Amino acid sequence: MVQLQRCAVIGLGLIGGSFAAALKSHGLAACVVGVDSNAEALREALMYGYIDEAVEMGSGSVLASCEVVFVATPVRSMSKIFAQLNVILPPTALVVDFGSVKGELAWALNQGISFRYLPAHPIAGGERSGIHAAQSTLFQGKKFIICPFDREAYASDIALMEQLILVIGGQSEVMDTAEHDTIFAAVSHLPHVVAYALVNALRTMESCSGIKLGHYPGAGFRDFTRIASSDEVMWSDIALTNRTEILHALDAFEETLGGIRQAIEQHDEAYLLATFRHAREYRDQIVKNMAERQKTTV
Amino acid sequence: MVQLQRCAVIGLGLIGGSFAAALKSHGLAACVVGVDSNAEALREALMYGYIDEAVEMGSGSVLASCEVVFVATPVRSMSKIFAQLNVILPPTALVVDFGSVKGELAWALNQGISFRYLPAHPIAGGERSGIHAAQSTLFQGKKFIICPFDREAYASDIALMEQLILVIGGQSEVMDTAEHDTIFAAVSHLPHVVAYALVNALRTMESCSGIKLGHYPGAGFRDFTRIASSDEVMWSDIALTNRTEILHALDAFEETLGGIRQAIEQHDEAYLLATFRHAREYRDQIVKNMAERQKTTV
Numbered sequence: 068m069v070q071l072q073r074c075a076v077i078g079l080g081l082i083g084g085s086f087a088a089a090l091k092s093h094g095l096a097a098c099v100v101g102v103d104s105n106a107e108a109l110r111e112a113l114m115y116g117y118i119d120e121a122v123e124m125g126s127g128s129v130l131a132s133c134e135v136v137f138v139a140t141p142v143r144s145m146s147k148i149f150a151q152l153n154v155i156l157p158p159t160a161l162v163v164d165f166g167s168v169k170g171e172l173a174w175a176l177n178q179g180i181s182f183r184y185l186p187a188h189p190i191a192g193g194e195r196s197g198i199h200a201a202q203s204t205l206f207q208g209k210k211f212i213i214c215p216f217d218r219e220a221y222a223s224d225i226a227l228m229e230q231l232i233l234v235i236g237g238q239s240e241v242m243d244t245a246e247h248d249t250i251f252a253a254v255s256h257l258p259h260v261v262a263y264a265l266v267n268a269l270r271t272m273e274s275c276s277g278i279k280l281g282h283y284p285g286a287g288f289r290d291f292t293r294i295a296s297s298d299e300v301m302w303s304d305i306a307l308t309n310r311t312e313i314l315h316a317l318d319a320f321e322e323t324l325g326g327i328r329q330a331i332e333q334h335d336e337a338y339l340l341a342t343f344r345h346a347r348e349y350r351d352q353i354v355k356n357m358a359e360r361q362k363t364t365v
Numbered sequence: 366m367v368q369l370q371r372c373a374v375i376g377l378g379l380i381g382g383s384f385a386a387a388l389k390s391h392g393l394a395a396c397v398v399g400v401d402s403n404a405e406a407l408r409e410a411l412m413y414g415y416i417d418e419a420v421e422m423g424s425g426s427v428l429a430s431c432e433v434v435f436v437a438t439p440v441r442s443m444s445k446i447f448a449q450l451n452v453i454l455p456p457t458a459l460v461v462d463f464g465s466v467k468g469e470l471a472w473a474l475n476q477g478i479s480f481r482y483l484p485a486h487p488i489a490g491g492e493r494s495g496i497h498a499a500q501s502t503l504f505q506g507k508k509f510i511i512c513p514f515d516r517e518a519y520a521s522d523i524a525l526m527e528q529l530i531l532v533i534g535g536q537s538e539v540m541d542t543a544e545h546d547t548i549f550a551a552v553s554h555l556p557h558v559v560a561y562a563l564v565n566a567l568r569t570m571e572s573c574s575g576i577k578l579g580h581y582p583g584a585g586f587r588d589f590t591r592i593a594s595s596d597e598v599m600w601s602d603i604a605l606t607n608r609t610e611i612l613h614a615l616d617a618f619e620e621t622l623g624g625i626r627q628a629i630e631q632h633d634e635a636y637l638l639a640t641f642r643h644a645r646e647y648r649d650q651i652v653k654n655m656a657e658r659q660k661t662t663v
Contacts, residue, residue: 190583210581246576253570254582258589260629261563264622265556266644272551272617278544281651283508284552285488289655290588291556295648297585299641306629306637317626319570324562328615331558331604339604343597346564350593353579357587 068094069230074135075100076118077148079108082165082189083139084201088117089235092203100133108198117201128155135161135227142166143304149176149184156182161224163187167255167301168309169214170248177216185224186214186244188251189237196298207236208361214244238360252312257320259302260313262295366392367528372433373398374416375446377406380463380487381437382499386415387533390501398431406496415499426453433459433525440464441602447474447482454480459522461485465553465599466607467512468546475514483522484512484542486549487535494596505534506659512542536658550610555618557600558611560593 074096076087083103090096101118103109109121122129130136136156138148145164152162160182166172173186190210193200211232215221218241225241232239242250273280306313323342330338372394374385381401388394399416401407407419420427428434434454436446443462450460458480464470471484488508491498509530513519516539523539530537540548571578604611621640628636 190581193584209583249574250576250578250581253567253578254586257566258563258586260625261559261622262589263641263644264625265559265618266648267621267640268555268614268618269551270643270647271621272614275617276547278548280548280551281647282654283488283548284651284655285507286491287592288552288556289652290591291560292648292651293588294585295641295644296652297641297645299638299645302641303634303637306625307632307634310629310632313629314626316566316570317622317629319573320563320566321622323565323569324559324615324619327558327562327604328612331608331611331615334605334608336601336605339601340597342565343561343593343595343600345568346561346593347595347597349568349579350564350590353582354587354594356580357582 068234069227070094071096071134073098073100073133074137075102075122075130075133076137076139077102077124078138078140079103079105079112079117079198079201080139081193081196081198081200081205082191083137084108084112084117084198085191085203085205086137086139086165086189086235087112088115088201088203089206090231091117091119093234095231095234100129102130111198115198115201117198117203125151131155131157133160135163138162138164138166141301141304142168142172142308145172145176149180152182153180158182161185161227163224163228165189167192167251167305168248169244170309170312172308173214173216173244183221183224184216185221185228186216187228188212188214188247190255191237192255192297196301204236206232209237210360211237211239212247213239213241214247215241216244248309248312249315252309252316253319256305256309256313257316259294259297260306260317261320262292263302266292266295366532367525368392369394369432371396371398371431372435373400373420373428373431374435374437375400375422376436376438377401377403377410377415377496377499378437379491379494379496379498379503380489381435382406382410382415382496383489383501383503384435384437384463384487384533385410386413386499386501387504388529389415389417391532393529393532398427400428409496413496413499415496415501423449429453429455431458433461436460436462436464439599439602440466440470440606443470443474447478450480451478456480459483459525461522461526463487465490465549465603466546467542468607468610470606471512471514471542481519481522482514483519483526484514485526486510486512486545488553489535490553490595494599502534504530507535508658509535509537510545511537511539512545513539514542546607546610547613550607550614551617554603554607554611555614557592557595558604558615559618560590561600564590564593
């Protein structure tokens with residue numbers, strides 16, 4: 068089995084903390100160095116045994132001896148971190164980022180660096196954030212996307228990541244950075260933007276009407292808006308970094324919503340029945356596939 | 366404790382089946398007559414002990430001796446059912462409907478009837494439907510709205526419903542029919558319309574791009590779109606019946622979404638941070654209140 072001698076995880080939030088925990092719990096790394104600007108997060112990660120050494124952000128020269136550095140910070144802080152790593156790391160070191168956006172961001176991060184860089188994205192986020200929410204089992208049954216710039220030149224790095232992902236229970240998939248951004252704009256970024264907008268619409272309607280709307284939601288609303296409890300810094304970063312693809316997805320959404328609005332205005336029952344049925348069938352199939360994926364890996 | 370001698374539940378889906386089950390399990394009715402157009406649903410309701418007698422829709426003359434008839438069918442079938450009941454029921458009988466829309470619909474149902482009519486709405490729906498999903502505990506910790514046309518004239522009927530709701534674990538609240546429709550257009554109907562639109566947008570993007578988008582959603586998407594697996598007949602009915610209020614709520618939603626779109630287009634990070642934070646805080650408070658409500662009643 069693969070084992071890293073010394074690696075680092077920068078950013079001990081839900082994803083970084085869980086990844087460090089998964090590496091340790093499966094014996095995949097002899098030494099995991101945790102890096103965070105939050106001293107409390109470092110203390111907790113040490114206490115839980117997710118990391119072996121704690122380093123505050125900025126004092127990162129101890130990373131020089133790491134074979135692999137995993138970067139799990141909000142996407143817009145990555146260029147600064149890459150610049151710092153570029154001073155510290157030898158050309159043999161591999162940096163893997165876990166950002167939710169690839170495409171132009173990964174392309175920009177790849178400029179002027181001397182280490183090896185493999186963009187990746189574990190599909191394991193949630194509305195809970197921080198080291199408290201971390202768990203070593205987070206990646207079980209989850210997809211883990213790898214977006215190499217060059218599949219041949221990075222073949223050994225891809226193979227390493229695929230092994231790590233396999234052992235921690237995830238499912239690796241290699242794809243192009245642009246395709247990644249198109250897909251996740253549609254299935255993740257758009258839903259977040261829509262959920263934030265919906266909750267704010269309710270907030271506005273409450274203050275305009277004077278009716279305490281917030282007293283009445285049921286379980287449907289709670290689940291529908293769960294992702295609107297996500298960290299605003301992370302999602303503001305994503306919205307601005309995957310801007311073009313999110314705006315395309317918003318176009319598609321506004322068109323389908325416009326169709327439904329028009330059908331309501333014009334009492335077009337047949338249109339509503341067909342549209343709602345198509346949505347239900349398509350969504351049921353997606354959820355069925357998700358459940359089967361979980362079953363085959365957990 | 367209150368006990369009905371003989372009552373009927375028309376429509377043995379999630380709500381009607383659960384209400385019948387709750388009446389029986391708490392000894393609130395000596396005899397519950399179940400009415401449905403689906404013979405299989407009637408058989409199952411009898412088998413589970415949710416009802417004592419089964420009657421197919423249309424052959425409803427056995428309802429003449431019922432003190433209370435609960436109508437739990439899709440809202441657009443109610444006017445036909447009320448017309449049938451008007452032939453059968455004595456003026457002393459009480460009819461309570463459980464439709465998700467009140468307002469103009471309840472006003473129309475109230476025209477030309479000789480029995481007593483109390484509009485109500487249990488906030489206990491879900492994306493699962495049918496008698497299979499029914500359970501006697503469905504209403505525990507859930508709000509149960511009562512919308513009398515006249516609080517004085519219907520005082521004894523309201524008191525009866527409040528007692529039944531209390532015993533089955535729900536929380537009754539009396540409000541005006543128009544206020545009801547404004548509130549539930551915002552907190553329930555709008556989210557359903559938006560969820561259906563979002564899933565269909567994904568479906569369209571998938572067929573336009575040729576990328577299998579449906580393979581990539583994570584848990585956030587699954588929960589966000591859960592309500593898009595709701596029954597299309599029920600929701601097409603609601604969309605067309607609470608049309609005016611839903612269109613108002615859509616206006617508010619499109620405005621907040623437009624603000625977010627503009628901020629993404631113009632790289633307005635401060636706007637996105639503030640908007641996402643407001644949504645998170647408002648949503649967290651709503652969910653906290655929901656959890657406390659559940660705690661105090663279950």
